[in-house]
Amino acid sequence: MNKKPIIKPDVKESFQYGDIVSWKFRDTITPVRGKFAYRFSLTFSTGIVIPMQKGGYSTKTEALKAKEFAIAELHSKRFIPFEYTLKEFFDYWLYYYMIDERKISYHTFCSYRNVIYNYFLKTWDPNSKITDIERNDIKKGLDSIEKVSVLLLSYTVLKGAFTYAKNHQMIRINPVLTAIRMKKKAVKKAYNQALREGTIKHQKKEYPILSIPQISLLLLKCKETKAEMYIPLLLTLTTGLRISEVIAIKFSDIDWWEGELHVRRQLGRTTSNDGEADNRLCTQEVKTKSHSGERDIPLGDFVIDELIVARHKYETVQKSNPQFQDLDFVCFRENGLPYNRGNLGKSFKELLADCNLPKMRWHDLRHTYATVLKENDISLKAISVCMGHNGTGVTKDVYINLPEEIYDCEKVIGNFIIDILPQTDFVFDIQISEKDLLELLPQKVYNTVG
Template sequence: MKFDLKTQRYVDWKVHNVTHIKNGYGYRVVLFYMDGTEVVQQKSGFSTKKAASADRDKTMGELYAGTYVVYSNVKMKDFLEFWLEEEMRPRITSGSYETYGNTVYNHIIPTIGQIKMTELKRSHVQELYKETAVRSVSVARLVKTIMNTSMRYALTKKIISVNPAQDVPLPKIVAKKEYHTRSIDVKKTLTVEQILRLIEASKDTPIHMQVLFAVLLGLRRCEINGVKYSDIDYINRTLRVERQLGKKPNTKAKDFPAKTFTKQEIKLKTPSSYRIIPIPDYVFEAILEERKIYEKNRRRRPAAFQDLDYICCSSYGRPRSKDFHWKHYKKLLQENDLPDIRWHDLRSTFCTVLLKNDFNPKAVSKLMGHAKEIITIDVYGDASEIIEDCLEELEPFIEEVLPEKEEDKTDFSEDEYVHCLEKIWA
C-alpha cells in the first residue's frame, strides 16, 4: 500500500503565515483529528511571496468550504488498491470482491492507473467507458459502478475536491438500463406443474431439501447451505434466516482446515436478508424427515460425524459447498424434460408465482429478503410475460403445498404484510 488514509475526517485546521522555505517561499497547513493526532503539510516551491500568499488564500478558502484536498499526490492505481482492500473487502462478499478486483486490475488501472487523482478529469472517465464498452457492455456497466462508488468515497476522504465521474454517461453503444430491472423470460421460470414435477423427482437425490428451500421458500443458494435445525421454530413453523456459508473477508484458504475455506458462516447479503419465513406444511414435514436421517447418521458415526446442525449436509454432517447441487440439478432438469434454467431461477420462480397471483409486492420483498420493494417489482414483476400458462393452477398449488395460517403464527408487525401472509397461507 502506497499511502494510508485516516479513518476519520479532520475536525480543525490551522494555516501558518508565508515564510522562506529553502530557496523560495511557502507555508504549512496543520490538520487536527478527533483522536488528537495532527498532520502537517508543507506547501512550498513558490518563487515569490505574492504567489505563496495567493495559494495560501486559496487553501484557506477550500478549508472553509470543505473542499480542501488532503492527499494531493495519490495516483488512481494506489487509491483503487487501497479502496478495494480497506473499504470494499470487509463489506462485500468474496465473490463480489473478486469481481470488483478483476475489473479494477484488468480494465481501470491499465487505462487510468497512472493519473493523479487531483488531475483526473471527466474526459479521462469518458475515454475509460468508451474503451471498455467496445470490449464488453456488461464490463462497461460494472466499470461505471466502480468509478461512481470509489470516487464518492475519494470525495469523503478529501482525495479529490470534485467527483469527475458524476453524471458521466456510458457511450451510446451501451443501451441505457433502467434502475434494478431485468427482462424475465418465461423460459427461465417454471410453471406450477413443472415445480411439482421437479420437487417429486428430487426426492431421490441429495438435493431434495435444497430444491424445497429454493422454490418454496425463495432462499438464496448460500442461505440454503447455512440453514440449521436450530433456526426452525417448531411450534410456529417458521424459519429464521440469519447466516450464509461462503468465504470470510480478508482470509485465505491456509487459515482454515482443508475443504472448509468456502464453507464459513458469514453475514447475509443485506440487513433485509435477515428475516423470518413461514414454513409450508410440505417443507416442514420434509425437515422432520431429514432430521431423522441426520440423527441416524450421528448415531452410526459417533466419532467421525460433525454435529454442526446444518440441514443440508453430508452423511457425515459436513456442510455442502455452494456448487454441490449443480450436477444433480442439471441431471434433474434433463431427465424430467424441464427448462435448462439456472439454480437462481428457482428463487425467481418462487417470487414470480406470488407476484403473478397479485400478492402485495412489499410482503413479497420481505419474504425474498430484498432491500427495496422496487427490486422485487422490477426484477421479477413483468406481469405480461411471467408464467402465463399457470394462472388457473395457482390456487390449487397454494392450497396443496402451503400451510394454513393460524392465529399468532408469526410475529410480523406490519399489518399489510400479515394480511398478505394470510392470503398466501390460507
C-alpha cells in the same frame, strides 16, 4: 477448497490518518533557497499531527496569497493534503475501505476488482494522479467496456470510489457523475438508432419457469434418485430462498411449533480468508445479502414433515460416524459439514435432464416461486418480503414497518404437495393445485396492496 486467499497490497500510511479536523498556520512567510514558502500543520481525526510546507513562490506576496487560498480551501473541505496515484487510491479503497469498513461480500469484492484492474487501470495510466482524472478520461474508461452487465457494475464502482475520494479530500471535483450521464445518453441513443434501423430487436430477458406439475415431478424424481439434494431443492421451491441461504439453515432456525423458518445467515466466502485452515474457505457463515434478508417464512405441513425426517437422519448419522461434526446444518454431508454453493450444480443439471425439463440455474427456481405467486394476484410487496428482496424503497418500508402485520397473524399454511413420497406403484402424474403453493404465505400477505 483450493482458493487463493486475498492478499492486501501495501498502501501509504497517510490513508489511515483520517479526515482533517483542524489546522494551524505560521504567521510569517519563510524564505527557502531564494524562494518563499508558508508552513502549517494539519491535525487528523486519528489525532495525528502532520507538519507541512508549500513553497517555490517568487515573492512573499505570492506566497501569502497561496496561504490564504489554502486556508479558504480547508474551510470549504477542498484542500488536498496528499496526492495519490490511481493505483494507490484503488488499492486502498477496495482492499481496505470496502473490505474493512463496508464489509462487502467476497463475490462483490471479486466483481469490483475485475472492473477496476481489468478495465479502468488498463485504460488509464495507473501511475497518473487521481487529481488529474477528468470527465473525458472517465468516459474513455466506460467506452472500453462492451458487456452491458459489466458496464452497469462499473457505474456503481466509479460512483462509490470517486464519491469517497471527494468526501475525504483526495480530489476537488468529482468528474464521474457527468461522465456517466453522458455515457448513458450515448448508449440509449445508439440503442434507439439500432431499433429504428432494425439491426436489433427489443427482447425482454426471460427466465425458465416451471409449472406446478413440473415442480412435483422434479421433487419426486429428486427424492428417488438424488436424495442428498432433496431437502435443499424442497426448501428452495417452497420458500424462495437463495441457495446460499438454503445451505445455511440450521435445525435451530426452525420453529417446529409455529411451522416457521427463521432466515438469519447465508454461507459463502468472506474477504478475511476465514476458514482457510480447516479447508472451509467457501462455507463460512456470513450475514444475509441485505437487512431484508433476515426474515421469517412459514413452512407447509409437508415441509415440516420432511424436515423431521431430515433431523432423524442427522441424529442417525451423527451416532454412526465418529468423524461427524455436530454443526446443526439441515443440508449436511456425511461428516456433518455443510454444502457450498457449487456442490449441487452438477447434480441439479442431471436431475433436470432426467425429468426432460429445460436447462436452468438453481437461482431460477426463485423466479418460479415468485412467478407462481404473482400470477395468483399476490402483492409484489408481499413477495419481496418473503424472498428477502431489498431493491426498492417500497420493499424496505414494508419490511421495516410492517413485520407484525405480515407475520404476527394466524398462519394459513396448507400442504404444498400432497402425498409426494414415492410409493411402489407411484406414477409421475401428481395433480397439484396452485392454491397449495399460495397457502404457504400468511393470510394477511394476500391482502397487502401491491
